[in-house]
Amino acid sequence: MSGNGSKHGKIACPLANGFEDSEFEIPYERLYAAGYQVEIIGVRAGEKLRGKKGKVTVTADIGVDDADPAVYEGMLIPGGLSPDELRADERFVELVAEFDATGRPLAAICHGPQLLLSAELVRGRRLTAWTTVLGDLRQAGAEVEDEPVVVDGNWITSRNPDDLELFSAKLIEALGELEKRGRWQSVQVEPERV
Numbered sequence: 001m002s003g004n005g006s007k008h009g010k011i012a013c014p015l016a017n018g019f020e021d022s023e024f025e026i027p028y029e030r031l032y033a034a035g036y037q038v039e040i041i042g043v044r045a046g047e048k049l050r051g052k053k054g055k056v057t058v059t060a061d062i063g064v065d066d067a068d069p070a071v072y073e074g075m076l077i078p079g080g081l082s083p084d085e086l087r088a089d090e091r092f093v094e095l096v097a098e099f100d101a102t103g104r105p106l107a108a109i110c111h112g113p114q115l116l117l118s119a120e121l122v123r124g125r126r127l128t129a130w131t132t133v134l135g136d137l138r139q140a141g142a143e144v145e146d147e148p149v150v151v152d153g154n155w156i157t158s159r160n161p162d163d164l165e166l167f168s169a170k171l172i173e174a175l176g177e178l179e180k181r182g183r184w185q186s187v188q189v190e191p192e193r194v
Helices: 021-033 082-086 090-100 113-118 131-139 161-180
Strands: 010-014 037-042 048-050 057-059 072-077 106-109 149-152 155-158
Touching: 010 021, 010 090, 021 037, 021 072, 021 106, 021 161, 072 090, 072 113, 072 161, 082 113, 090 106, 090 113, 106 113, 106 161, 113 131, 149 161, 155 161
Parallel strands: 010 037, 010 072, 072 106, 106 155
Antiparallel strands: 048 057, 149 155
């Protein structure tokens, strides 16, 4: 399920087995339809990843060791069991932290905020997540809201699959706003000085 034909920047999607099928598939389809290329980041390129319900199987486009946060316009973190597996691998935690430092749109749904939690980014931030993750976020100093979509700076978070249409639309809107400001280009080349 890898897309190209993109007229915009790439969207990073860190993913492991057991992701919530719809939480990957619906945002992926909406992003693709809007002209974005979603790049699936696995442990290694070519790795086959299967959704929790077995409805969606994808292939990692790139391995985490080769992922450069600077080249992505946005990041999508689907829920399910995937975020808990990913946060056990420091490389994914570091990737999320480095991407967040760019200030570009970062969208996490359901259990996705577990990666933000492991990256120690949630203190003082407003967000939402799956009901069983909310207490962990509160304990880590986050301001938790029970709303379909919560936007705080560059973060877009949602609770569950019922929120997917609003979540996807808000991510595409945030990417559009970033593009209007001309701030998504990945590499700013400094002219050589003689």
